[in-house]
Amino acid sequence: MTIDLTIVNGKIFTSEGFKEGGIAIEGESILKVGKEPSLPKASLRINVKGALILPGLIDIHVHLRDFDQKQKETVETGTKAALAGGVTTVVDMPNNKPAMNSLKQLKKKEALVVGKAAVNVGFYSLLPETLEEIFSLARGGIFGFKIYPSATLYPHKKDEQLQQYMAKIALTSLPLIIHADAANAAEKEAELYSSNLPAIAAFLKAHPPQVEAQALKDFIILNEESKARLHCAHISSKKTTDVLEEYSKKTNLSSEVCPHYLFLTEKELQKQQGLAKCLPPLRTTTDQKALWQALIENKIKIIATDHAPHRYKEKFCEFEHAASGIAGLETLLPLMFTAAFKGKISFEGLIPKLTKNPAQFLGVADRGELLAGNFADVIVLAKEKTIIRAEEFQSKAKWSPFDGFHSAVTLKHVFVNGAHVKDEGHIILKARTGKLLKSKVKISEERVHPTEED
Ligand SMILES: [Zn+2]
Structure with a gap:
């Protein structure tokens, strides 16, 4: 089986900290997290050369x-x-x-x-x-x-x-x-x-x-x-x-x-x-x-x-x-x-x-971590210096007290629901892939246990 995409040769952030490896994406979801030989063959393979692979x-x-x-x-x-x-x-x-x-x-x-x-x-x-x-x-x-x-x-x-x-x-x-x-x-x-x-x-x-x-x-x-x-x-x-x-x-x-x-x-x-x-x-x-x-x-x-x-x-x-x-x-x-x-x-x-x-x-259970089955919201970050330039912002507000800040990192790639939407300096917006998110609330007229947060 050939899947859509693999992001390989990175340092991937998991619940046990960073691991050498990559991630396989099929459609909107993460199929697998692991080292390359264990990842399926993909139509697009992105080698991130040691950069950090993180949840969006x-x-x-x-x-x-x-x-x-x-x-x-x-x-x-x-x-x-x-x-x-x-x-x-x-x-x-x-x-x-x-x-x-x-x-x-x-x-x-x-x-x-x-x-x-x-x-x-x-x-x-x-x-x-x-x-x-x-x-x-x-x-x-x-x-x-x-x-x-x-x-x-x-x-x-x-x-x-x-x-x-x-x-x-x-x-x-x-x-x-x-x-x-x-x-x-x-x-x-x-x-x-x-x-x-x-x-x-x-x-x-x-x-x-x-x-x-x-x-x-x-x-x-x-x-x-x-x-x-x-x-x-x-x-x-x-x-x-x-x-x-x-x-x-x-x-x-x-x-x-x-x-x-x-x-x-x-x-x-x-x-x-x-x-x-x-x-x-x-x-x-x-x-x-x-x-x-x-x-x-x-x-x-x-x-x-x-x-x-x-x-x-x-x-x-x-x-x-x-x-x-x-x-x-x-x-x-x-x-x-x-x-x-x-x-x-x-x-x-x-x-x-x-x-x-x-x-x-x-209360969003399927985002925020790089786990098989979660939505593929992924970013790739390299340790390369850049400078914050507010005039280049995508926001309508192209001014910031941080204009000119020397950043130690550069954002290389962004994937939203599996779609590659930022590739190096280019923003790819052909498909606007953001989803409308809704909370999943359980309304209890007679609440037995107060909801605990972590
Ligand atoms: Zn506010």
């Missing part, structure tokens, strides 16, 4: 925008950016215009994926208008609910009301994803901008680390009875890692960190101004050290980009008017793997945080 990265925090924010990004450009960055699955955030908080809007978003997305896409929802819609959205295949306590667009629900939502969400086993900040942070920010503080100082003062930590704590306490799965998005401060430490054994609590908090600090914000503006803000070197520590000690198990593209004029303007958010899909891989090559974190510690752990978080 899975990013659980991405803003693909589209709809009324097409100028910032679309599903098409955002997933192309993902592909260019070795990210083969993304989950899209719901703070869209119009807001993604109903089954009707979910259907509209799903229609953007099939035949258009370059990588696999799943969706989250905001808290819907009514409690009843929690179940319909869960059955519709969303991967979780996102709450922004500070955004004026999505008013903070009263605590009792929020607890009702939490109780209902708990029955779906989906996570409630928290943007930890004060409910009045936006008002406070506006007030501080009109004080005599410099704009950056005002911004930092409006979103201090203790408020981030306290907001997470408040959610944990509100959730004590319901025991919904909680996930803290973009942890940025030492104080928040302390809350993680205190509660992660008692609570079903997971978290993620973004590369910009690991690589940049307030100093960079002063230098790069609006370009490095994000929420939560960049913090101090003490915070940065605590985040690396939490990552290395596996207290934070997921790395996500919070890819948040904005237009040029929204980033390069007066600081107080600049939009918050950094485009991260095309810098995640060079940043994190350069850190691994430099010994900042082990490969064995890093890779699961970009692949297997996010797959587990999403």
Whole structure:
């Protein structure tokens, strides 16, 4: 039998670490992992000459925008950016215009994926208008609910009301994803901008680390009875890692960190101004050290980009008017793997945080690991130097605080559902092979066991 493809002569990442060998792909799936003589004959054989063969990265925090924010990004450009960055699955955030908080809007978003997305896409929802819609959205295949306590667009629900939502969400086993900040942070920010503080100082003062930590704590306490799965998005401060430490054994609590908090600090914000503006803000070197520590000690198990593209004029303007958010899909891989090559974190510690752990978080069983039978989402990475050039990004946001960063690695190949979509410098998009992903939730009206995360 001749199969479609073999990728041979690499270092393949398995559950037991790296092994010399390759991978056989037939159709959309991995047929076999092993050394070449044991792999079947293929119509296409790619010799990767000692490069790393890894599962495609899975990013659980991405803003693909589209709809009324097409100028910032679309599903098409955002997933192309993902592909260019070795990210083969993304989950899209719901703070869209119009807001993604109903089954009707979910259907509209799903229609953007099939035949258009370059990588696999799943969706989250905001808290819907009514409690009843929690179940319909869960059955519709969303991967979780996102709450922004500070955004004026999505008013903070009263605590009792929020607890009702939490109780209902708990029955779906989906996570409630928290943007930890004060409910009045936006008002406070506006007030501080009109004080005599410099704009950056005002911004930092409006979103201090203790408020981030306290907001997470408040959610944990509100959730004590319901025991919904909680996930803290973009942890940025030492104080928040302390809350993680205190509660992660008692609570079903997971978290993620973004590369910009690991690589940049307030100093960079002063230098790069609006370009490095994000929420939560960049913090101090003490915070940065605590985040690396939490990552290395596996207290934070997921790395996500919070890819948040904005237009040029929204980033390069007066600081107080600049939009918050950094485009991260095309810098995640060079940043994190350069850190691994430099010994900042082990490969064995890093890779699961970009692949297997996010797959587990999403409940996606057939991606995130290179195993026979799984979908063939595969990347090939060589230890060859490159430089991050933001002007060459596939994202509509062709600017980044990491422009000019010297990467120790080069992404050679990307395969999405078995299709070869990146070959050296070329992106092959004839077949847009990304799939629409849906969660597989089991809704239990009478829940016997609380869902445990790893
Ligand atoms: Zn975000």
